[in-house]
Amino acid sequence: NGDDQPVVGVSWYEALAFCRWLSEVSGEEITLPTEQQWQRAAQGDDGRVYPWGNEWDGSRCNTEEKGLDRTTPVRRYEGRGDSPFGVVDMAGNVWEWCLTTYRTGDITPEGDTVRVLRGGSWRRNRDLAHAAYRARRIPNSRLRDVGFRIVCPPSP
Numbered sequence: 001n002g003d004d005q006p007v008v009g010v011s012w013y014e015a016l017a018f019c020r021w022l023s024e025v026s027g028e029e030i031t032l033p034t035e036q037q038w039q040r041a042a043q044g045d046d047g048r049v050y051p052w053g054n055e056w057d058g059s060r061c062n063t064e065e066k067g068l069d070r071t072t073p074v075r076r077y078e079g080r081g082d083s084p085f086g087v088v089d090m091a092g093n094v095w096e097w098c099l100t101t102y103r104t105g106d107i108t109p110e111g112d113t114v115r116v117l118r119g120g121s122w123r124r125n126r127d128l129a130h131a132a133y134r135a136r137r138i139p140n141s142r143l144r145d146v147g148f149r150i151v152c153p154p155s156p
Contacts, residue, residue: 004073006094006147012115012139015097015148022150033151034107035100035116035134042091042119043131044084051083051090056126061092064125071122071145091129094147095121095137102136114138121145 001007010018015032023030033041042051052060060081062072071093078088090096095117099107102114114136120129123145128135137146 001071002073004075005071006074006089008071008094008144008147009142010147011142012097012137014142016099016109018148019150028153030150030152031109032097032099032148035098035105035118037151038090038096038098038118039131041085041087042083046084048084049130049132050081051087051131052081058126061089061120061129062122063092063120063129064123066092066122068122090119091131092120092126093122094145095119095135095143097146097148102134112139117146 019030019032048054050056050060058065060077062068062076074089074093076089081091082088083090096119098116098118099109100116101108102116104113106113115138117135117137118133120126120133127133137143
């Protein structure tokens with residue numbers, strides 16, 4: 001992956017291992033987002049359909065309709081596709097692992113239970129890029145359109 005591209009092809013276990021390593025190095029508690037954290041960051045408190053609002057706009061994200069057939073730099077849609085909290089690239093580009101288990105909604109960093117993916121990807125159409133769409137994968141899956149983002153504690 002390029003320096004400005006999302007990391008892809010990592011399993012849920014590898015994403016969690018990175019978070020643990022970064023926590024140790026930084027001295028802060030870094031983790032994958034829970035599904036609820038991810039959805040609020042993408043949708044805001046007003047229940048919007050996409051991070052930018054309620055109407056589809058393909059110029060604000062990278063989905064299958066773009067026809068690029070690859071990831072785009074994580075800041076490519078900055079200022080156009082941002083969520084109400086200013087979070088960039090939450091629709092399309094890559095699916096993102098969540099800490100949450102798919103079936104029960106438990107928040108656990110252990111086990112081989114199927115995990116939640118959110119956000120859609122460059123390989124899927126816009127119907128899967130809305131803020132409420134849930135996907136699932138077994139945690140050892142490594143796909144070229146699956147990555148992750150991290151949650152950091154707020155600055156004092």
